[in-house]
Amino acid sequence: MSSTAQQQVDLVVRTIAQAAVDNEKYFGDLDAVVGDGDFGYSLARGFENVLDGWDDVDRTDIGTFLKKIGMVITARIGGTSGPIWGTAFMRAGMTAGATDSLTGDQVVAMLRAAVEGIKARGQSDVGDKTLLDVLVPVTDRLEAELTAGTDATHVLAALAETAREAADATADMVAKRGRASYTGERSRGSVDAGAMGVAVIIGRINEAWQTEGAS
Amino acid sequence: MSSTAQQQVDLVVRTIAQAAVDNEKYFGDLDAVVGDGDFGYSLARGFENVLDGWDDVDRTDIGTFLKKIGMVITARIGGTSGPIWGTAFMRAGMTAGATDSLTGDQVVAMLRAAVEGIKARGQSDVGDKTLLDVLVPVTDRLEAELTAGTDATHVLAALAETAREAADATADMVAKRGRASYTGERSRGSVDAGAMGVAVIIGRINEAWQTEGAS
Amino acid sequence: MKKFVNDPKQFVPEMLEGLALANPHRLRYVPEHNLIMRSDAPSEDRVSIVQGSGSGHEPAHVMIVGKGMLDAACPGDVFAAPPMNYVYETAKLLASPKGVLLLVNNYTGDRMAFDMGKEMAESEGLKVEILTINDDVAVKDSTYTVGRRGVAGNFFVIKAVGAAAARGDDLDEVIRVGKKVNDVTRTMGVALTACTPPAKGSPLFELGEDEIEMGVGIHGEPGRERKKMATADVIVDELLEAVVTDLPYSSGDNVALMINGLGGTPISELYILYRRAHQQLADRGITVTRSYVNEYCTSLDMAGASLTLVKLDDEIDALLDAPAEVPVRVF
Amino acid sequence: MKKFVNDPKQFVPEMLEGLALANPHRLRYVPEHNLIMRSDAPSEDRVSIVQGSGSGHEPAHVMIVGKGMLDAACPGDVFAAPPMNYVYETAKLLASPKGVLLLVNNYTGDRMAFDMGKEMAESEGLKVEILTINDDVAVKDSTYTVGRRGVAGNFFVIKAVGAAAARGDDLDEVIRVGKKVNDVTRTMGVALTACTPPAKGSPLFELGEDEIEMGVGIHGEPGRERKKMATADVIVDELLEAVVTDLPYSSGDNVALMINGLGGTPISELYILYRRAHQQLADRGITVTRSYVNEYCTSLDMAGASLTLVKLDDEIDALLDAPAEVPVRVF
């Protein structure tokens, strides 16, 4: 895997960025239900920046690459999403470190670090009706599938499924963080924009992986 | 006729006032097409005032009565209609003079005086797409019917018919006075609010006369 | 209709009462005549400046009564000229030995009411003059019409005559100044939506989802033409072309540039219009040395804006620069 | 969507450019960081006052940068907190030996961006503090939520710290003053219509023809409850009850009363609201000694208003009374 690890990371990050840009309107509409409607715009503008500077991002090693991506995001995305998503990428990069290869366990550790970073930055936790309510079950599922020895292609399909279910499940929750939290009980009944955003993006990673990643 | 002249004038003025109040919305909508929509409101508020003080209006003689009505209107109606309608009533009253009776010729003279007053006040004339385009043909018809010896009941029906036709005909005109004039050619195609207002009111006078005036 | 209104018939009186409550020391409200006046007016040493017009254009004119601007505003109902009696009573209350100047936007109803009110006041020996404002280039002037409308440019005339009166100028001189400013002031407006008069309860006209009205009047009167919605820059360019070529304003001129909101447009958008207008004027060699971006003369809740230019010389610049103190303010 | 916009992505930069063009001598625009600052800031003798928040609330905050108010405003995109880097760069540009005070409305995104920006600035040895504003009574404060939102009441905090900084107060003292004003300031808003963010192009939420949103946030966030449309007086009474009972304000208090327009409501209607609020406060024995009726903190083109009370004492009154000079003005 070592010769293609950076390429695979490239594929994943690029797919995330492209999904954010493509879904600007959809993500904005999700955020408009009980939030302020800017989630799609913020994410799209930030990841547009990532794509614009794509070829020039420092690819000395995977850790550096991810940290640089995190910095572009933090620097350019406003709203809550800039600090949250930027922190996630930076923490993942710090955990990866100066490496050219990644094991499944390392990927799990990187995701755990991202989750911890978001929790600290957002003073939030699972159950607050945020993107954490997708990221955490997805990470758990990844760990379980790796333990079970599932191959990468099937792992990703499994993650996409978990993500979608977890995102749908946020509809039953009451928002305790973010702008949606100001509406209290009224936030129940609609899915969280960030959670669904992550699920859509994981779906796109899965698709991309099936066509390009396995090569 | 002498014992009922004031009663007949009362009936006519009261009918005008009531018609203005009843048609507030309709007259406003007519004015909204190429004007500013306040014709109904202005007229209704002014004639509400007339009705409120109805019993206390000085009825020393017909001239005084009409002049007082004109003063209430001028004092209380804003927009173009206050000065225009107030002037009309005042001029009619001045022409009637200190009398308890009215001949048909006197009524024609009063209407001619009202028309001249409006022309002077509004610096306007027949053909400018204003209420003059109804008032003048109505006065002409009245004069013709009186010359022909038609009885009062049939005269009023004839006037209502002329008024309606003349009002409809304003649709083909281009406004040269009033707010509608600012739209130039675009004022063509819709009837003038003031003209139609006068026609509706004359229609109401005709109805009232058929049921009450002839008594 | 969703508006903050109680009884639509009380819209104007309640607004005036609120204005008076918010400005207890500076303003006097005379409910019988719908009148808002400076509590320290009239003054023997000053020409009294009075503006009358229909309501619905706030802050014009009741909210610009104050030092260096109006001594009184004499509003009618929404979009209706004040009745003649209000004009007459206002002239009496504001009577000064130096005279009363009645500023009137050029509309038939307003002119008639003010002419009649002036005649009545003069018959009682008062010194009263009328100055008519007509800055709207959307309306073609011709002998067959009543001439151009007075719109947002009236702010500059008021400011100038207010400053002239404040320094003690005589009535003739105040009128000269006012006419001078009116002569070099031009405006054109555009509506994105119609306004809803409270008493009507529904929009005054219908504009399609992608239609705008170029040259709209401040009472919702239709304008020059109905067009397809366009970008801010395209709209500014069209307004500017109409305004600049009318006087015309020429390369080398210094001007005041006003972007006036019509009531429903936020100030953020007004600055987007301002930006383009300022830049385009610079391209034509015309320098903006005074800028005005806010609501000055609105049309109730209409979304839209107007663009006004005033050609400046030292005299006009000094008058516009003079201090003033009015109820519409931030602090 | 009918708005004066070119490219929605350039909405904020174009607005800022317009603002800078209209205020060439007073303001400096730094496009790289979306920054509007006083051209004479920072000063060695003054704490620098900076407010950051999403855009779409104009005149807050870029149009109240000036003497006696903000030294700089650091806006994000429409309704989005500024990216951390803007905060950091702004702190550096405004660095003063007396310190930089960052005013932040209490929203998650804003707090995170400012916390991160502050940390970065501090790591370079700058003296930076944050003061959080949270005046919105519509949101119930609890340990499970992020606390109350900052809305139009921020004007009073800005005015007070601006005045304190202008007279040379130290950072600690400026913060004390700001906290003191924030502690006695309460606001609640109501929306009659939704707003349309330029980038979204359609209304943020749907309100029925006879529905209003009580307690709405300034980003179009839903409020306490959706209700049937009512008269102006009924709406004021409900806002006032919520605000008055929250602090609470009591008989004998002197207060500042602000009726803030949310962007699409004309000032005439704001005075109708003001009238009732002033009268009802008088009935409760509460005296309005300072009044504010205008747009201070809007929500793009939303029709609606908010009501703010500030309990006054001599210290706060003097700070609110101090002179200031900002781009949003009439003259």
Ligand SMILES: Nc1ncnc2c1ncn2[C@@H]1O[C@H](COP(=O)(O)OP(=O)(O)O)[C@@H](O)[C@H]1O
């Ligand atoms: N404190 C938080 N911790 C973690 N995630 C959060 C937090 N607040 C909001 N989010 C996530 O961010 C999303 C909203 O992002 P965005 O619209 O950019 O923020 P804003 O609320 O500032 O407009 C929410 O749907 C939620 O998933």
Ligand SMILES: Nc1ncnc2c1ncn2[C@@H]1O[C@H](COP(=O)(O)OP(=O)(O)O)[C@@H](O)[C@H]1O
């Ligand atoms: N100069 C004028 N002379 C005579 N009638 C006029 C004149 N201007 C307007 N009118 C009449 O008045 C009507 C409009 O009245 P109103 O709406 O009260 O006036 P405004 O134009 O001031 O809003 C027009 O439909 C027309 O019939």
Ligand SMILES: [Mg+2]
């Ligand atoms: Mg959001």
Ligand SMILES: [Mg+2]
């Ligand atoms: Mg009319």
Ligand SMILES: [Mg+2]
């Ligand atoms: Mg009118």
Ligand SMILES: [Mg+2]
């Ligand atoms: Mg946001």
